[in-house]
Amino acid sequence: MNTNDIDWWSNYRQLNIRYFSKEIDNMNIQNDEYRMISEIYARVKNLKVDYPCKCNPKTLIRMIDEIDIKFKSL
Numbered sequence: 001m002n003t004n005d006i007d008w009w010s011n012y013r014q015l016n017i018r019y020f021s022k023e024i025d026n027m028n029i030q031n032d033e034y035r036m037i038s039e040i041y042a043r044v045k046n047l048k049v050d051y052p053c054k055c056n057p058k059t060l061i062r063m064i065d066e067i068d069i070k071f072k073s074l
Contacts, residue, residue, distance in 0.1 A: 005040045009071050044070045
């Protein structure tokens, strides 16, 4: 994660604190957030950027959870 990613993720976590504190099980993800999550995930995992189908939220949730683990370890 670069410094821009860290700043963006920190802000994203604050905006979605209810999800990250496990008060709710899901959240609505906007298109710009979807793109940024996919790009950050690719950088964290050192992968080519892939934009998963929004029809399967499990993949996106897994990506969010893995990014958050990395963010917490910084």
